[in-house]
Amino acid sequence: MDIQYPLELVGTFVFAISGALAVRDREHDLFGAGFTGFITAIGGGSLRDILLGAYPLVWIGDVNFLYAIFAGILLAFIFPSALLKLRKTMFLFDTLGIGFFTVLGVEKAMSLGVRPEIAAIMGMFSAVMGGVIRDTLTNEIPILFRKEIYASACLAGAILYLVLNYFGLARDYNMLISIST
């Protein structure tokens, strides 16, 4: 898919921004924000690939993801107030990103030959575990447990994707968005 690869990079970029901003709220410095942005961006996909034994991990095999993450972190650090003003837009992108990575996670798991039930869980993990790991490291109750609706939507989206399987990515992706929002 020609459009998928740039979308993955953009999604990673957005996750890095939101991860770095989450920490800024609580007065850490560049390195802390960077570390958290990095973990948020790679955590979900890395966990999925480690569980599936799918090596090399995406961001280790393709350095462009690292650049997307660094760009996101720097942007979050240099223009935090501008980005906080754009919070609504950011939230929309974050939600789109989550839906997108859910579908990607399901597809990747399916392509490795696992059962659809497992693939649905992998899709959800890809999308939400980055945030869970971030919250665990920063010693917060993961948002997952505070706003479960968000992860349930991912799981619902993943299952929906499997039901609609082969009716096309675009269509079911739209549905995902409508569920998530």
Place this chain on the structure above:
Amino acid sequence: MDIQYPLELVGTFVFAISGALAVRDREHDLFGAGFTGFITAIGGGSLRDILLGAYPLVWIGDVNFLYAIFAGILLAFIFPSALLKLRKTMFLFDTLGIGFFTVLGVEKAMSLGVRPEIAAIMGMFSAVMGGVIRDTLTNEIPILFRKEIYASACLAGAILYLVLNYFGLARDYNMLISIST
């Protein structure tokens, strides 16, 4: 072993129940309870297999484990008060499950050719790390640090198993129980 496979499924089922109940105590909803039950049930074994590089992970290769987990979570959600009344029985099963998974973990590690010292640690990890990950995610001090006796018993059981190695599973499994209780 004919009896081992159903026992593994039952053990996974019991772990999922106790994981899901742990969260219910603190007023989460179905999704939160399910997520925690799931992590508790798969965490220890997954960590063991990831450390050993033993792919595919058990629950990814065999969907029956997933069904056992879902059954446990649903049961915990539908009949929480009945299960809480059965707490003593549950605790017994949990303890049996922990002893059982310790031995299984040791055996699996040995079959992959690692040294017995490493296998003992893998046995303990299989049994206790699901609970440690659960407690970490829900932002509690892992019970491991509060009631160390419990993990020490696993390690003692694992070492005992290795000492008794080849004297038969049944015998040493009984001993494990007596240690754990």
Place this chain on the structure above:
Amino acid sequence: MDIQYPLELVGTFVFAISGALAVRDREHDLFGAGFTGFITAIGGGSLRDILLGAYPLVWIGDVNFLYAIFAGILLAFIFPSALLKLRKTMFLFDTLGIGFFTVLGVEKAMSLGVRPEIAAIMGMFSAVMGGVIRDTLTNEIPILFRKEIYASACLAGAILYLVLNYFGLARDYNMLISIST
């Protein structure tokens, strides 16, 4: 390298001591201290190898690391007050160990053919993630977020190492020390 292997064992030993002492401060018993010392000692390297898919993990393939860890834990448990008096010396060793494991992590990642940008991150992970996992399990804000200077120094050291690449380990290792302190 003839000197590298004993240094790795000594570094692992020192990490186990500092991990076990960190818990002692807060009144856990031998098992809790041992568990934490163990996680601190193996955490960073294990995470690096899991991310890189480099199996078997070092401490699983070579039981000497396990013995070094046990020796460190026992020492920390038997002579805590003597070790606490030696805190300054310990801190120096800890810092040296961190610098040393950073360089080792970078080298290992490079030898597996990943890009230098990724290798720098792997070097930092090897050195600091053991402590991050320890702090997360014991429910503290990881020291990484409180004293970022420490992890920044690792990353800087890793990058420096890559820049100086092939000018020899000894030289750049000295520089690392000067940065870290």
